[in-house]
Amino acid sequence: ESFPLSVLVHCFYFRGGAELLFDGVKKHQVTLPCQPEPWDIRNLLKWIKQNLLKERPELFLQGESVRPGILVLINEADWELMGELDYKLQDQDNVLFISTLHGG
Amino acid sequence: MKCGQGTAALVIRVGDPFCRGCFREYFVHKFRAMLGKNRVIFPGEKVLLAVSGGPASSAMVRQVQEGLSREAAKRLRFIPGLIYVEEGAVRRQSPEQREQTLAQMETLLQATGFPYHLIHLEEALELPPSILQPGLEHAGPSGPSYKEAVDSFIQQQRQDGDSGTSVPGHSTPDTAAGAPASPRLPGAAQTQELLRTFEAATTATAREELLEMLRTHLIVQTARDRGYAKVMMGESLTRVAIKLLTNLSLGRGAYLAVDTGFTDQRHGDVMVVRPMRDYTAKEIAFYNRFFSVPTVSVPPLFTKRREKPSIHQLVERFLLGLQEEFPSTISTVYRTGEKLSPEPAKASSESDRCLLCLCGLDTYGEEELALEPTLILEEPAAGAESKAAYIPLLCYSCRLTFKELGPLDTLPPYVRAEGQRRIRRAEMEQNQENQESNES
Numbered sequence: 001e002s003f004p005l006s007v008l009v010h011c012f013y014f015r016g017g018a019e020l021l022f023d024g025v026k027k028h029q030v031t032l033p034c035q036p037e038p039w040d041i042r043n044l045l046k047w048i049k050q051n052l053l054k055e056r057p058e059l060f061l062q063g064e065s066v067r068p069g070i071l072v073l074i075n076e077a078d079w080e081l082m083g084e085l086d087y088k089l090q091d092q093d094n095v096l097f098i099s100t101l102h103g104g
Numbered sequence: 105m106k107c108g109q110g111t112a113a114l115v116i117r118v119g120d121p122f123c124r125g126c127f128r129e130y131f132v133h134k135f136r137a138m139l140g141k142n143r144v145i146f147p148g149e150k151v152l153l154a155v156s157g158g159p160a161s162s163a164m165v166r167q168v169q170e171g172l173s174r175e176a177a178k179r180l181r182f183i184p185g186l187i188y189v190e191e192g193a194v195r196r197q198s199p200e201q202r203e204q205t206l207a208q209m210e211t212l213l214q215a216t217g218f219p220y221h222l223i224h225l226e227e228a229l230e231l232p233p234s235i236l237q238p239g240l241e242h243a244g245p246s247g248p249s250y251k252e253a254v255d256s257f258i259q260q261q262r263q264d265g266d267s268g269t270s271v272p273g274h275s276t277p278d279t280a281a282g283a284p285a286s287p288r289l290p291g292a293a294q295t296q297e298l299l300r301t302f303e304a305a306t307t308a309t310a311r312e313e314l315l316e317m318l319r320t321h322l323i324v325q326t327a328r329d330r331g332y333a334k335v336m337m338g339e340s341l342t343r344v345a346i347k348l349l350t351n352l353s354l355g356r357g358a359y360l361a362v363d364t365g366f367t368d369q370r371h372g373d374v375m376v377v378r379p380m381r382d383y384t385a386k387e388i389a390f391y392n393r394f395f396s397v398p399t400v401s402v403p404p405l406f407t408k409r410r411e412k413p414s415i416h417q418l419v420e421r422f423l424l425g426l427q428e429e430f431p432s433t434i435s436t437v438y439r440t441g442e443k444l445s446p447e448p449a450k451a452s453s454e455s456d457r458c459l460l461c462l463c464g465l466d467t468y469g470e471e472e473l474a475l476e477p478t479l480i481l482e483e484p485a486a487g488a489e490s491k492a493a494y495i496p497l498l499c500y501s502c503r504l505t506f507k508e509l510g511p512l513d514t515l516p517p518y519v520r521a522e523g524q525r526r527i528r529r530a531e532m533e534q535n536q537e538n539q540e541s542n543e544s
Contacts, residue, residue, distance in 0.1 A: 077113050081112050
Protein backbone atom coordinates (compact mmCIF):
# COMPACT_ATOMS: atom_id res chain seq x y z
CA GLU A 1 0.00 0.00 0.00
CA SER A 2 2.86 2.41 -0.73
CA PHE A 3 2.78 5.15 -3.32
CA PRO A 4 5.54 6.84 -5.26
CA LEU A 5 6.59 10.10 -3.59
CA SER A 6 7.21 13.34 -5.38
CA VAL A 7 9.95 15.33 -3.63
CA LEU A 8 11.65 18.59 -4.53
CA VAL A 9 15.41 18.46 -4.05
CA HIS A 10 17.21 21.80 -4.15
CA CYS A 11 20.96 22.41 -3.88
CA PHE A 12 22.84 25.63 -3.14
CA TYR A 13 26.56 25.79 -3.62
CA PHE A 14 28.53 28.97 -3.41
CA ARG A 15 31.72 27.81 -5.00
CA GLY A 16 30.42 26.24 -8.15
CA GLY A 17 30.13 22.69 -6.87
CA ALA A 18 26.56 22.27 -8.07
CA GLU A 19 27.52 22.19 -11.74
CA LEU A 20 29.90 19.37 -11.05
CA LEU A 21 27.60 17.45 -8.78
CA PHE A 22 24.14 17.74 -10.17
CA ASP A 23 24.81 18.42 -13.83
CA GLY A 24 24.36 22.15 -13.37
CA VAL A 25 20.74 21.83 -12.30
CA LYS A 26 19.89 23.30 -8.93
CA LYS A 27 16.25 22.23 -8.60
CA HIS A 28 15.16 18.65 -9.08
CA GLN A 29 11.57 17.52 -8.88
CA VAL A 30 12.11 13.82 -8.25
CA THR A 31 9.73 10.93 -8.06
CA LEU A 32 10.79 8.24 -5.63
CA PRO A 33 9.57 4.75 -6.55
CA CYS A 34 7.45 2.56 -4.30
CA GLN A 35 9.40 0.53 -1.78
CA PRO A 36 8.39 -1.72 1.13
CA GLU A 37 9.75 0.51 3.92
CA PRO A 38 8.92 4.24 4.04
CA TRP A 39 11.34 6.70 2.45
CA ASP A 40 13.57 8.54 4.89
CA ILE A 41 16.45 10.99 4.32
CA ARG A 42 18.97 8.16 4.61
CA ASN A 43 17.33 6.40 1.67
CA LEU A 44 16.92 9.65 -0.23
CA LEU A 45 20.67 10.33 -0.02
CA LYS A 46 21.38 6.84 -1.38
CA TRP A 47 18.89 7.43 -4.16
CA ILE A 48 20.49 10.83 -4.97
CA LYS A 49 23.91 9.19 -5.11
CA GLN A 50 22.69 6.61 -7.59
CA ASN A 51 20.44 8.82 -9.70
CA LEU A 52 21.45 12.47 -9.52
CA LEU A 53 25.15 12.75 -8.73
CA LYS A 54 27.24 12.84 -11.84
CA GLU A 55 30.78 13.09 -10.54
CA ARG A 56 32.74 12.98 -7.32
CA PRO A 57 29.99 12.04 -4.82
CA GLU A 58 32.54 12.57 -2.02
CA LEU A 59 32.00 16.33 -2.46
CA PHE A 60 28.43 15.83 -1.33
CA LEU A 61 28.28 12.67 0.76
CA GLN A 62 30.33 11.19 3.53
CA GLY A 63 29.39 7.77 4.86
CA GLU A 64 25.62 7.55 4.84
CA SER A 65 25.14 11.26 5.52
CA VAL A 66 26.00 14.56 3.83
CA ARG A 67 29.53 15.86 3.95
CA PRO A 68 30.33 18.08 6.97
CA GLY A 69 29.66 21.72 6.08
CA ILE A 70 26.51 20.97 4.09
CA LEU A 71 23.28 22.06 5.79
CA VAL A 72 19.98 20.30 5.26
CA LEU A 73 16.57 21.96 5.44
CA ILE A 74 13.33 19.99 5.26
CA ASN A 75 10.35 22.13 4.36
CA GLU A 76 12.32 25.25 5.28
CA ALA A 77 13.32 24.00 8.73
CA ASP A 78 16.60 22.69 10.15
CA TRP A 79 16.75 18.91 9.74
CA GLU A 80 18.14 18.68 13.29
CA LEU A 81 14.57 19.41 14.41
CA MET A 82 13.17 16.66 12.21
CA GLY A 83 15.26 13.64 13.15
CA GLU A 84 17.94 14.15 10.49
CA LEU A 85 18.57 10.91 8.57
CA ASP A 86 15.52 9.23 10.13
CA TYR A 87 12.98 11.80 8.95
CA LYS A 88 10.18 10.07 7.04
CA LEU A 89 9.54 11.80 3.76
CA GLN A 90 6.01 12.88 2.83
CA ASP A 91 4.65 13.52 -0.62
CA GLN A 92 5.51 17.06 -1.85
CA ASP A 93 8.27 17.54 0.72
CA ASN A 94 10.94 20.11 0.02
CA VAL A 95 14.52 19.11 0.76
CA LEU A 96 17.20 21.76 0.50
CA PHE A 97 20.97 21.37 0.70
CA ILE A 98 23.12 24.43 1.39
CA SER A 99 26.88 24.18 1.23
CA THR A 100 28.89 26.40 3.57
CA LEU A 101 32.18 25.11 2.19
CA HIS A 102 34.79 27.36 0.65
CA GLY A 103 37.33 25.15 -0.99
CA GLY A 104 36.04 22.64 -3.55
CA MET B 105 11.90 28.47 22.41
CA LYS B 106 12.09 32.07 23.47
CA CYS B 107 8.66 33.38 22.50
CA GLY B 108 6.84 30.10 23.12
CA GLN B 109 4.64 30.76 20.10
CA GLY B 110 6.38 30.43 16.74
CA THR B 111 7.21 27.17 15.01
CA ALA B 112 10.73 25.92 15.63
CA ALA B 113 12.83 26.55 12.53
CA LEU B 114 16.44 25.94 13.49
CA VAL B 115 18.78 24.77 16.23
CA ILE B 116 21.75 26.92 17.23
CA ARG B 117 22.20 25.69 20.80
CA VAL B 118 21.04 22.16 21.54
CA GLY B 119 17.65 22.06 23.24
CA ASP B 120 16.94 25.73 22.49
CA PRO B 121 15.45 26.05 19.01
CA PHE B 122 14.55 29.36 17.40
CA CYS B 123 11.45 30.31 15.48
CA ARG B 124 12.02 32.63 12.51
CA GLY B 125 10.97 35.75 14.35
CA CYS B 126 13.20 35.17 17.36
CA PHE B 127 16.08 34.13 15.16
CA ARG B 128 15.85 37.34 13.19
CA GLU B 129 15.88 39.42 16.34
CA TYR B 130 18.82 37.47 17.72
CA PHE B 131 20.76 37.86 14.48
CA VAL B 132 20.13 41.58 14.03
CA HIS B 133 20.89 42.29 17.68
CA LYS B 134 24.20 40.49 17.48
CA PHE B 135 25.49 42.86 14.80
CA ARG B 136 24.64 45.96 16.80
CA ALA B 137 26.09 44.39 19.93
CA MET B 138 29.33 43.60 18.12
CA LEU B 139 29.76 47.20 16.97
CA GLY B 140 28.57 48.59 20.32
CA LYS B 141 31.01 46.47 22.29
CA ASN B 142 34.05 47.37 20.21
CA ARG B 143 33.35 51.09 19.75
CA VAL B 144 35.72 51.71 16.90
CA ILE B 145 33.31 52.94 14.24
CA PHE B 146 32.68 56.61 14.80
CA PRO B 147 29.46 58.36 13.84
CA GLY B 148 29.56 60.01 10.44
CA GLU B 149 32.58 57.94 9.42
CA LYS B 150 32.80 56.42 5.93
CA VAL B 151 32.96 52.63 6.07
CA LEU B 152 33.73 50.43 3.07
CA LEU B 153 31.99 47.03 3.10
CA ALA B 154 33.91 44.34 1.23
CA VAL B 155 31.32 42.23 -0.61
CA SER B 156 32.22 39.00 -2.39
CA GLY B 157 28.66 37.92 -3.18
CA GLY B 158 29.12 35.02 -0.76
CA PRO B 159 26.79 34.32 2.17
CA ALA B 160 28.65 36.08 5.00
CA SER B 161 29.41 39.39 3.30
CA SER B 162 25.90 39.51 1.80
CA ALA B 163 24.40 39.01 5.27
CA MET B 164 26.71 41.77 6.52
CA VAL B 165 25.35 44.23 3.95
CA ARG B 166 21.82 43.33 5.04
CA GLN B 167 22.74 44.04 8.68
CA VAL B 168 24.00 47.49 7.75
CA GLN B 169 20.79 48.12 5.81
CA GLU B 170 18.78 46.98 8.84
CA GLY B 171 20.86 49.19 11.10
CA LEU B 172 20.39 52.29 8.96
CA SER B 173 16.63 51.85 8.73
CA ARG B 174 16.10 51.72 12.49
CA GLU B 175 14.51 54.51 14.50
CA ALA B 176 16.93 57.33 15.34
CA ALA B 177 17.99 56.12 18.79
CA LYS B 178 19.06 52.69 17.57
CA ARG B 179 20.29 53.67 14.12
CA LEU B 180 23.79 52.97 12.93
CA ARG B 181 25.48 56.29 12.33
CA PHE B 182 28.23 55.59 9.82
CA ILE B 183 28.16 56.13 6.05
CA PRO B 184 28.53 52.88 4.12
CA GLY B 185 29.99 52.20 0.68
CA LEU B 186 30.46 48.84 -1.02
CA ILE B 187 33.36 47.27 -2.90
CA TYR B 188 33.38 44.14 -5.02
CA VAL B 189 36.62 42.67 -6.33
CA GLU B 190 35.91 40.67 -9.47
CA GLU B 191 38.24 37.64 -9.62
CA GLY B 192 36.95 35.73 -12.64
CA ALA B 193 40.40 35.66 -14.25
CA VAL B 194 41.81 33.34 -11.58
CA ARG B 195 38.57 31.41 -11.21
CA ARG B 196 38.77 30.23 -14.79
CA GLN B 197 35.64 32.03 -15.90
CA SER B 198 35.23 32.84 -19.59
CA PRO B 199 34.75 36.53 -20.48
CA GLU B 200 31.03 35.81 -20.93
CA GLN B 201 30.78 34.20 -17.50
CA ARG B 202 32.68 37.09 -15.97
CA GLU B 203 30.31 39.61 -17.54
CA GLN B 204 27.40 37.61 -16.23
CA THR B 205 28.73 37.43 -12.65
CA LEU B 206 29.55 41.12 -12.80
CA ALA B 207 26.04 41.99 -13.96
CA GLN B 208 24.53 39.88 -11.14
CA MET B 209 26.80 41.56 -8.61
CA GLU B 210 26.00 45.01 -9.91
CA THR B 211 22.28 44.34 -9.57
CA LEU B 212 22.86 43.19 -6.00
CA LEU B 213 24.99 46.23 -5.14
CA GLN B 214 22.65 48.70 -6.82
CA ALA B 215 19.67 47.36 -4.90
CA THR B 216 21.24 48.48 -1.60
CA GLY B 217 21.17 52.16 -2.51
CA PHE B 218 24.75 52.54 -1.25
CA PRO B 219 27.58 53.89 -3.42
CA TYR B 220 29.72 51.06 -4.74
CA HIS B 221 33.05 50.31 -6.41
CA LEU B 222 33.62 47.48 -8.88
CA ILE B 223 37.26 46.47 -9.07
CA HIS B 224 38.93 43.78 -11.16
CA LEU B 225 41.72 41.69 -9.71
CA GLU B 226 43.81 42.71 -12.73
CA GLU B 227 43.96 46.21 -11.25
CA ALA B 228 46.32 44.88 -8.60
CA LEU B 229 49.02 45.08 -11.26
CA GLU B 230 48.71 48.87 -11.09
CA LEU B 231 48.74 49.24 -7.31
CA PRO B 232 51.24 51.81 -6.01
CA PRO B 233 54.17 50.51 -3.92
CA SER B 234 52.89 52.68 -1.05
CA ILE B 235 50.17 50.09 -0.33
CA LEU B 236 52.98 48.07 1.31
CA GLN B 237 53.49 50.85 3.83
CA PRO B 238 51.06 51.80 6.58
CA GLY B 239 49.33 55.15 6.03
CA LEU B 240 49.41 57.88 8.64
CA GLU B 241 46.65 57.49 11.20
CA HIS B 242 44.26 60.41 11.28
CA ALA B 243 42.93 60.21 14.80
CA GLY B 244 45.83 59.53 17.12
CA PRO B 245 45.65 59.47 20.90
CA SER B 246 44.89 63.21 20.73
CA GLY B 247 41.68 62.61 18.75
CA PRO B 248 38.26 62.61 20.43
CA SER B 249 37.16 59.56 22.40
CA TYR B 250 34.35 57.40 21.08
CA LYS B 251 31.91 58.87 23.58
CA GLU B 252 32.83 62.47 22.76
CA ALA B 253 32.47 61.73 19.06
CA VAL B 254 29.02 60.20 19.56
CA ASP B 255 27.84 63.08 21.75
CA SER B 256 28.97 65.77 19.36
CA PHE B 257 27.47 63.87 16.45
CA ILE B 258 24.08 63.64 18.15
CA GLN B 259 24.19 67.34 18.98
CA GLN B 260 25.08 68.13 15.40
CA GLN B 261 22.19 65.99 14.19
CA ARG B 262 19.69 67.81 16.39
CA GLN B 263 20.79 71.08 14.84
CA ASP B 264 20.53 69.63 11.34
CA GLY B 265 17.08 68.24 11.99
CA ASP B 266 18.31 64.64 11.85
CA SER B 267 19.19 64.50 8.20
CA GLY B 268 22.81 63.53 8.76
CA THR B 269 22.83 59.92 7.71
CA SER B 270 19.82 59.69 5.47
CA VAL B 271 20.16 56.83 3.05
CA PRO B 272 20.63 58.00 -0.52
CA GLY B 273 17.66 57.27 -2.72
CA HIS B 274 19.46 55.46 -5.47
CA SER B 275 22.88 54.05 -5.96
CA THR B 276 25.53 54.92 -8.48
CA PRO B 277 28.87 53.39 -9.23
CA ASP B 278 31.51 55.57 -7.63
CA THR B 279 33.86 55.00 -10.53
CA ALA B 280 34.31 57.30 -13.50
CA ALA B 281 31.36 59.66 -13.81
CA GLY B 282 29.06 59.03 -16.73
CA ALA B 283 30.43 55.55 -17.39
CA PRO B 284 28.12 53.36 -19.44
CA ALA B 285 25.93 51.02 -17.46
CA SER B 286 27.41 47.77 -18.74
CA PRO B 287 30.59 46.92 -16.86
CA ARG B 288 33.62 46.17 -18.99
CA LEU B 289 36.38 43.67 -18.37
CA PRO B 290 40.08 44.49 -18.33
CA GLY B 291 42.06 43.96 -21.55
CA ALA B 292 43.19 40.47 -22.47
CA ALA B 293 46.86 41.44 -22.01
CA GLN B 294 46.25 42.43 -18.40
CA THR B 295 44.39 39.21 -17.71
CA GLN B 296 47.27 37.23 -19.21
CA GLU B 297 49.73 39.12 -17.07
CA LEU B 298 47.73 38.37 -13.92
CA LEU B 299 47.37 34.71 -14.85
CA ARG B 300 51.11 34.47 -15.41
CA THR B 301 51.61 35.56 -11.80
CA PHE B 302 49.22 32.91 -10.51
CA GLU B 303 50.36 30.13 -12.81
CA ALA B 304 53.97 30.68 -11.80
CA ALA B 305 53.11 29.86 -8.19
CA THR B 306 54.08 26.27 -7.57
CA THR B 307 51.51 25.35 -4.90
CA ALA B 308 47.78 25.86 -4.37
CA THR B 309 48.62 27.22 -0.91
CA ALA B 310 50.80 30.01 -2.34
CA ARG B 311 48.08 30.89 -4.84
CA GLU B 312 45.48 31.20 -2.08
CA GLU B 313 47.80 33.49 -0.15
CA LEU B 314 48.58 35.54 -3.26
CA LEU B 315 44.88 36.00 -4.00
CA GLU B 316 44.13 37.06 -0.46
CA MET B 317 47.01 39.54 -0.51
CA LEU B 318 46.08 41.15 -3.83
CA ARG B 319 42.42 41.39 -2.87
CA THR B 320 43.18 42.97 0.51
CA HIS B 321 45.57 45.47 -1.04
CA LEU B 322 43.01 46.47 -3.68
CA ILE B 323 40.33 46.97 -1.03
CA VAL B 324 42.57 48.96 1.30
CA GLN B 325 43.88 51.09 -1.57
CA THR B 326 40.33 51.91 -2.67
CA ALA B 327 39.45 52.83 0.92
CA ARG B 328 42.52 55.05 1.11
CA ASP B 329 41.81 56.79 -2.23
CA ARG B 330 38.16 57.38 -1.47
CA GLY B 331 38.48 58.52 2.13
CA TYR B 332 37.07 55.48 3.92
CA ALA B 333 38.54 55.18 7.41
CA LYS B 334 37.30 51.62 7.97
CA VAL B 335 36.86 48.49 5.91
CA MET B 336 34.39 45.81 7.02
CA MET B 337 35.21 42.23 6.06
CA GLY B 338 32.59 39.50 6.37
CA GLU B 339 34.52 36.56 7.84
CA SER B 340 32.19 34.34 9.89
CA LEU B 341 33.03 32.55 13.13
CA THR B 342 33.47 29.33 11.17
CA ARG B 343 35.79 31.09 8.73
CA VAL B 344 37.76 32.69 11.59
CA ALA B 345 38.27 29.28 13.22
CA ILE B 346 39.46 27.81 9.91
CA LYS B 347 41.72 30.79 9.34
CA LEU B 348 43.23 30.47 12.82
CA LEU B 349 44.35 26.91 12.18
CA THR B 350 45.28 27.58 8.56
CA ASN B 351 47.48 30.53 9.47
CA LEU B 352 49.02 28.61 12.32
CA SER B 353 49.94 25.90 9.81
CA LEU B 354 51.33 28.54 7.47
CA GLY B 355 53.72 29.77 10.15
CA ARG B 356 51.73 32.91 10.96
CA GLY B 357 51.36 32.07 14.65
CA ALA B 358 52.67 35.48 15.72
CA TYR B 359 50.00 37.29 13.70
CA LEU B 360 46.84 35.29 14.44
CA ALA B 361 45.27 38.10 16.46
CA VAL B 362 45.51 40.69 13.66
CA ASP B 363 44.71 38.18 10.91
CA THR B 364 41.44 37.13 12.59
CA GLY B 365 40.56 39.68 15.32
CA PHE B 366 37.81 42.28 15.29
CA THR B 367 40.25 45.05 14.48
CA ASP B 368 43.29 44.92 12.21
CA GLN B 369 45.36 48.10 12.23
CA ARG B 370 48.36 47.06 10.21
CA HIS B 371 47.52 49.49 7.39
CA GLY B 372 47.54 52.51 9.71
CA ASP B 373 45.10 54.99 8.19
CA VAL B 374 42.58 52.32 7.14
CA MET B 375 41.38 49.96 9.87
CA VAL B 376 39.98 46.57 8.89
CA VAL B 377 37.13 45.33 11.10
CA ARG B 378 35.37 41.94 11.09
CA PRO B 379 31.84 42.42 12.44
CA MET B 380 30.57 38.99 11.28
CA ARG B 381 33.04 36.97 13.31
CA ASP B 382 30.42 36.09 15.94
CA TYR B 383 28.10 34.35 13.47
CA THR B 384 28.54 30.70 12.50
CA ALA B 385 28.26 29.72 8.85
CA LYS B 386 25.07 27.90 9.78
CA GLU B 387 23.45 30.99 11.29
CA ILE B 388 24.35 32.98 8.19
CA ALA B 389 23.06 30.35 5.76
CA PHE B 390 19.73 30.12 7.56
CA TYR B 391 19.40 33.89 7.87
CA ASN B 392 20.01 34.36 4.15
CA ARG B 393 17.55 31.61 3.30
CA PHE B 394 14.77 32.78 5.64
CA PHE B 395 15.07 36.47 4.82
CA SER B 396 15.88 36.19 1.11
CA VAL B 397 19.32 37.78 1.18
CA PRO B 398 20.63 37.58 -2.39
CA THR B 399 24.03 36.02 -3.01
CA VAL B 400 26.12 35.39 -6.12
CA SER B 401 28.18 32.23 -6.49
CA VAL B 402 31.52 31.97 -8.26
CA PRO B 403 33.80 29.01 -9.02
CA PRO B 404 36.80 28.33 -6.74
CA LEU B 405 40.35 29.51 -7.42
CA PHE B 406 41.85 27.35 -10.16
CA THR B 407 44.15 24.46 -9.31
CA LYS B 408 46.60 22.64 -11.51
CA ARG B 409 46.02 19.08 -12.52
CA ARG B 410 47.08 16.46 -9.99
CA GLU B 411 48.09 19.16 -7.54
CA LYS B 412 47.90 18.65 -3.78
CA PRO B 413 45.04 20.59 -2.16
CA SER B 414 45.94 23.82 -0.37
CA ILE B 415 46.51 23.97 3.38
CA HIS B 416 43.39 26.16 3.43
CA GLN B 417 41.27 23.38 1.96
CA LEU B 418 42.78 20.68 4.14
CA VAL B 419 42.19 22.63 7.33
CA GLU B 420 38.59 23.37 6.34
CA ARG B 421 37.93 19.70 5.72
CA PHE B 422 39.67 18.70 8.94
CA LEU B 423 37.88 21.19 11.18
CA LEU B 424 34.40 20.67 9.75
CA GLY B 425 34.86 16.91 9.95
CA LEU B 426 35.92 17.13 13.58
CA GLN B 427 33.03 19.48 14.32
CA GLU B 428 30.62 16.81 13.10
CA GLU B 429 31.73 14.41 15.82
CA PHE B 430 32.64 16.97 18.47
CA PRO B 431 30.17 19.84 18.07
CA SER B 432 32.12 22.31 20.20
CA THR B 433 35.29 22.09 18.10
CA ILE B 434 34.84 25.26 16.08
CA SER B 435 33.69 27.43 18.97
CA THR B 436 36.60 26.19 21.07
CA VAL B 437 39.12 27.11 18.39
CA TYR B 438 37.43 30.49 17.99
CA ARG B 439 37.43 31.23 21.72
CA THR B 440 41.04 30.20 22.05
CA GLY B 441 41.86 32.72 19.33
CA GLU B 442 40.21 35.44 21.41
CA LYS B 443 42.98 35.16 23.98
CA LEU B 444 45.74 36.09 21.56
CA SER B 445 47.46 39.46 21.60
CA PRO B 446 48.00 41.68 18.55
CA GLU B 447 51.31 42.94 20.03
CA PRO B 448 53.72 40.63 18.12
CA ALA B 449 52.35 41.95 14.81
CA LYS B 450 53.32 45.56 15.58
CA ALA B 451 56.28 46.91 13.69
CA SER B 452 58.33 49.83 14.94
CA SER B 453 60.04 50.75 11.67
CA GLU B 454 60.13 49.89 8.02
CA SER B 455 63.11 47.58 8.39
CA ASP B 456 61.13 45.70 11.02
CA ARG B 457 57.98 45.29 8.87
CA CYS B 458 57.23 42.40 6.49
CA LEU B 459 57.13 43.55 2.86
CA LEU B 460 54.05 41.48 2.02
CA CYS B 461 51.86 41.24 5.13
CA LEU B 462 52.98 44.45 6.91
CA CYS B 463 53.39 42.65 10.24
CA GLY B 464 56.39 43.05 12.55
CA LEU B 465 59.11 40.59 11.55
CA ASP B 466 59.20 37.45 13.66
CA THR B 467 62.58 36.34 12.38
CA TYR B 468 64.88 38.32 14.70
CA GLY B 469 66.59 36.32 17.36
CA GLU B 470 65.42 33.05 15.85
CA GLU B 471 67.98 30.32 15.78
CA GLU B 472 69.56 29.75 12.40
CA LEU B 473 68.23 26.25 12.28
CA ALA B 474 64.64 27.44 12.60
CA LEU B 475 65.03 29.82 9.67
CA GLU B 476 66.84 27.42 7.40
CA PRO B 477 63.72 26.33 5.50
CA THR B 478 63.02 29.97 4.65
CA LEU B 479 66.29 30.63 2.89
CA ILE B 480 66.88 30.45 -0.84
CA LEU B 481 70.20 28.79 -1.53
CA GLU B 482 70.43 28.70 -5.30
CA GLU B 483 71.42 32.01 -6.80
CA PRO B 484 70.79 33.14 -10.35
CA ALA B 485 73.59 34.67 -12.41
CA ALA B 486 75.60 37.18 -10.36
CA GLY B 487 74.46 40.77 -10.63
CA ALA B 488 70.95 39.80 -11.67
CA GLU B 489 68.11 40.64 -9.35
CA SER B 490 67.79 37.69 -7.03
CA LYS B 491 64.85 36.28 -5.14
CA ALA B 492 67.17 35.55 -2.23
CA ALA B 493 67.68 39.29 -1.66
CA TYR B 494 63.98 39.62 -0.77
CA ILE B 495 64.07 37.00 1.98
CA PRO B 496 65.35 39.30 4.76
CA LEU B 497 62.44 41.67 4.05
CA LEU B 498 59.86 39.00 4.85
CA CYS B 499 58.38 37.36 7.93
CA TYR B 500 58.72 33.61 8.45
CA SER B 501 55.43 32.73 6.77
CA CYS B 502 55.73 35.14 3.84
CA ARG B 503 59.20 33.73 3.18
CA LEU B 504 57.69 30.30 2.70
CA THR B 505 54.96 31.67 0.44
CA PHE B 506 57.43 33.82 -1.47
CA LYS B 507 59.62 30.81 -2.19
CA GLU B 508 56.63 29.12 -3.80
CA LEU B 509 55.78 32.12 -5.95
CA GLY B 510 57.32 32.38 -9.42
CA PRO B 511 60.47 34.20 -10.54
CA LEU B 512 60.69 37.93 -9.81
CA ASP B 513 59.45 38.97 -13.23
CA THR B 514 56.13 37.24 -12.52
CA LEU B 515 55.51 39.19 -9.30
CA PRO B 516 53.07 42.12 -9.28
CA PRO B 517 55.04 45.31 -10.17
CA TYR B 518 54.22 47.10 -6.90
CA VAL B 519 55.74 44.30 -4.84
CA ARG B 520 58.90 44.36 -6.91
CA ALA B 521 59.21 48.14 -6.87
CA GLU B 522 58.84 48.37 -3.10
CA GLY B 523 61.12 45.37 -2.55
CA GLN B 524 63.82 46.91 -4.73
CA ARG B 525 63.59 50.17 -2.86
CA ARG B 526 64.00 48.45 0.50
CA ILE B 527 66.88 46.29 -0.71
CA ARG B 528 68.73 49.37 -2.00
CA ARG B 529 68.04 51.21 1.22
CA ALA B 530 69.38 48.32 3.31
CA GLU B 531 72.50 48.20 1.11
CA MET B 532 73.08 51.92 1.56
CA GLU B 533 72.72 51.65 5.31
CA GLN B 534 75.13 48.73 5.29
CA ASN B 535 77.68 50.70 3.28
CA GLN B 536 77.40 53.64 5.61
CA GLU B 537 77.98 51.41 8.61
CA ASN B 538 81.00 49.86 6.97
CA GLN B 539 82.42 53.29 6.17
CA GLU B 540 81.91 54.48 9.71
CA SER B 541 83.61 51.45 11.17
CA ASN B 542 86.51 51.89 8.74
CA GLU B 543 86.96 55.51 9.75
CA SER B 544 87.02 54.81 13.46
